[in-house]
Amino acid sequence: MYTRECIRVSIHEAPCGAPHPCSLGREILPAFKEREQVARANLAMRLSSAIDLTMKRKKRTAPGLPEGFTVASPGAALIKARGGNERIEKMASDTATGARRH
Numbered sequence: 001m002y003t004r005e006c007i008r009v010s011i012h013e014a015p016c017g018a019p020h021p022c023s024l025g026r027e028i029l030p031a032f033k034e035r036e037q038v039a040r041a042n043l044a045m046r047l048s049s050a051i052d053l054t055m056k057r058k059k060r061t062a063p064g065l066p067e068g069f070t071v072a073s074p075g076a077a078l079i080k081a082r083g084g085n086e087r088i089e090k091m092a093s094d095t096a097t098g099a100r101r102h
Contacts, residue, residue: 076088
């Protein structure tokens with residue numbers, strides 16, 4: 001808990017000599033960020049061979065999709081039913097140009 005005196009004295013150092021919470025973001029967090037990046041890189045290096053071996057053993061059992069297979073958007077079908085292709089084209093054009101919808 002911070003007293004009025006703590007806040008009044010300084011935003012960088014508490015009166016008791018302890019570092020103020022503002023210093024956490026400036027001094028302590030960057031050190032954690034640097035260590036995390038190094039730790040992630042080391043972990044990726046250590047696990048890369050195990051991951052490669054595991055992926056080689058993995059059996060692909062899912063059937064492939066038929067030639068020309070597509071999935072129609074339910075939203076597009078609804079819009080076509082209510083406004084036709086020109087409405088879809090207008091929405092695509094407005095989205096591409098950044099126009100606001102009303």
